[in-house]
Amino acid sequence: MxxxxxxxxxxxxxxxxxxxxxxxxxxxxxxxxxxxxxxxxxxxxxxxxxxxxxxxxxxxxxxxxxxxxxxxxxxxxxxxxxxxxxxxxxxxxxxxxxxxxxxxxxxxxxxxxxxxxxxxxxxxxxxxxxxxxxxxxxxxxxxxxxxxxxxxxxxxxxxxxxxxxxxxxxxxxxxxxxxxxxxxxxxxxxxxxxxxxxxxxxxxxxxxxxxxxxxxxxxxxxxxxxxxxxxxxxxxxxxxxxxxxxxxxxxxxxxxxxxxxxxxxxxxxxxxxxxxxxxxxxxxxxxxxxxxxxxxxxxxxxxxxxxxxxxxxxxxxxxxxxxxxxxxxxxxxxxxxxxEPRIPEPWRPLPGVDPALLDLTGPWYWGTYSYGLGVVADGGVELRPLRGQGRASRFQAETDGTWTGLDGYFAGETLRVVRRADGSVSHLDLGSFVFTREPYEPGEAVPGGVDEGGWRGL
The missing domain is CATH 3.40.710.10 (DD-peptidase/beta-lactamase superfamily)
Known part of the structure; x- marks a missing residue:
């Protein structure tokens, strides 16, 4: 029956x-x-x-x-x-x-x-x-x-x-x-x-x-x-x-x-x-x-x-x-x-997004590891490695402008934007890890500094 x-x-x-x-x-x-x-x-x-x-x-x-x-x-x-x-x-x-x-x-x-x-x-x-x-x-x-x-x-x-x-x-x-x-x-x-x-x-x-x-x-x-x-x-x-x-x-x-x-x-x-x-x-x-x-x-x-x-x-x-x-x-x-696999929900664009948040999306570098930052629903963001396996996490937005990790390695950790004196974005700070727009970008706040000789071959 x-x-x-x-x-x-x-x-x-x-x-x-x-x-x-x-x-x-x-x-x-x-x-x-x-x-x-x-x-x-x-x-x-x-x-x-x-x-x-x-x-x-x-x-x-x-x-x-x-x-x-x-x-x-x-x-x-x-x-x-x-x-x-x-x-x-x-x-x-x-x-x-x-x-x-x-x-x-x-x-x-x-x-x-x-x-x-x-x-x-x-x-x-x-x-x-x-x-x-x-x-x-x-x-x-x-x-x-x-x-x-x-x-x-x-x-x-x-x-x-x-x-x-x-x-x-x-x-x-x-x-x-x-x-x-x-x-x-x-x-x-x-x-x-x-x-x-x-x-x-x-x-x-x-x-x-x-x-x-x-x-x-x-x-x-x-x-x-x-x-x-x-x-x-x-x-x-x-x-x-x-x-x-x-x-x-x-x-x-x-x-x-x-x-x-x-x-x-x-x-x-x-x-x-x-x-x-x-x-x-x-x-x-x-x-x-x-x-x-x-x-x-x-x-x-x-x-x-x-x-x-x-x-x-x-x-x-x-x-x-x-x-x-x-x-x-x-x-x-x-x-x-x-x-009968689950049929995904149809993709729909977000009703709106803060331009300042949109400016943060795209590639970021932790040392020489490349990551991508994307916007998800409800003002949250997602940080994932662009190649191979790595420390991927989703973050929920907080009222003070920071984000708190929801899962993965960074669960419970705080992601925040660090700005220069003129208001432009310097880097992302994630549990003290520094993410920059370029790998080891000269002049940025990379702990330990960046060698003045720059990148070189053997």
Whole structure:
């Protein structure tokens, strides 16, 4: 069963359905739903097998496990953007008495705080949260396994702390903040902390026989910010589009770019993946995917978005083990991106440009390296090497006439125009680097000076 809201080629739709059907059959899962979105709209959804006697669709709820962490990270980043905390703040500043207060909020978001991956026994995913009523019960007697900030070590307990941090700073329960600050603004009406019909039940499929066993669906209590949520393919497609483009009611595009930047180096040997601030990052088929995977007993989930291709995909299944939901979602992105590449927006001239800014465009030289400076939308500029690879960055305009780097080597650095006494442009200063109109131009403010003999042969 499939549904289309925007036109995809029939061959693309068949390829998507084939991938979903293969994953459900080979993965031996009671049901599976896949969906694809582009430009903020769901293009396609397909479900296989049945839930309560009906084929699942994009409105059927599944438990999404650790995709919940991305929602929690968005709540924390909202607090940061409002100036209520800083990512460099020690946890103790806002949530005292945990026993691990020296770790920073940023380290918790990026799983580099050194905390244990799981809470002490009993197995938290299969037991009620009432067994862990206090943070001390979640963290245990040895909460730190590694020095904070030294390595990536995935931690469910770290996101429990972040959920409690949200409650401490906001003064409301995590669930209440989640609903008011993310679910309602983004119209995620079928995302909730408890299941709402129609929803799938969780199943364990016997590894050596074609039989199943129902899995418990526990309320995780304090661990909820790490994995509690239920959602649908339709809701998660909208959330994936938000992760790519931002939404002023929740988080800006600039903050989402920050979240999509690797927080720490990946673990040894894993050079095709990493972790930002609440989002996983992977390289698949030559493209970068951003999102998260999720699992809880009885459920598997995967959400990926390729920002460059403007394609998002979601896969949800109700089995403890079986199809690799993240891998299937990555395949759905690839199918659409390869078969129907993004059509670029039409080029249009800017409505106007400051002549003084236009005069700055063209070639500039850092030593003998040649760069080109161009004007982009909103009064920003872009500096790129004219040959080969180099330190390319985009800059946004500031009110004082300078520009601040947005990405690349010069992210956060200040670019400014240095003028002579008569008002003419002498050079560009970028983090103390001097860019001149000619390489080592005599008489210009080149640090160390320019040899009076000038250029010469051997």
């Amino acid at each position: 499939t549904s289309s809201f925007e036109a995809l080629l029939p061959s693309t739709e068949r390829a998507l359905l084939h991938r979903v059907a293969t994953a459900q059959a080979e993965g031996r899962t009671p049901s599976l739903v896949g969906a694809v979105a582009r430009d903020g709209r769901r293009l396609w959804a397909g479900g296989r097998s049945c839930v309560d006697g009906q084929a699942p669709d994009a409105d059927t709820q599944y438990r999404i496990g650790s995709i919940t962490k991305t929602f929690t990270a968005v709540l924390v980043m909202r607090l940061r953007d409002e100036g209520l905390l800083d990512l460099g703040d020690p946890l103790e500043k806002h949530l005292p008495g945990t026993g691990v207060g020296e770790v920073t909020i940023g380290q918790l978001l990026g799983h580099s705080a050194g905390l244990a991956a799981e809470s002490p026994a009993p197995w938290w995913e299969r037991t009620p949260g009432t067994l862990r009523p206090e943070l001390a019960d979640v963290l245990g007697k040895q909460p730190l396994l590694h020095p904070p900030g030294r390595r990536h070590h995935y931690s469910n307990t770290g996101y429990t702390l972040l959920g409690s941090l949200v409650e401490a700073v906001r003064g409301v329960p995590w669930e209440e903040a989640l609903k008011a600050e993310i679910l309602e603004p983004l119209a995620l009406e079928r995302t909730s902390t408890q299941p709402a019909a129609p929803h799938a039940g969780g199943w364990a499929v016997h590894p050596w026989a074609e039989v199943m066993l129902p899995e418990p669906a526990e309320d995780l209590g304090l661990m909820a910010p790490a994995g509690q949520l239920w959602s649908t393919a339709s809701d998660l497609c909208r959330f994936a589009s938000f992760l790519a483009d931002g939404d002023g009611r929740v988080l800006s595009a600039e903050t989402l770019r920050e979240m999509r930047t690797p927080a720490v180096p990946p673990e040894a040997g894993d050079w095709d993946g990493g972790y930002g601030l609440g989002v996983q990052l992977v390289r698949r088929d030559g493209r970068t995917l951003v999102g998260h995977s999720g699992s809880l007993p009885g459920f598997l989930a995967g959400l990926w978005v390729s920002v460059e291709d403007d394609v998002a995909a979601v896969v949800l299944a109700n089995a403890t083990s079986g199809p690799l939901a993240g891998a299937v979602a990555a395949d759905l992105v690839r199918i659409v991106a390869d078969a």
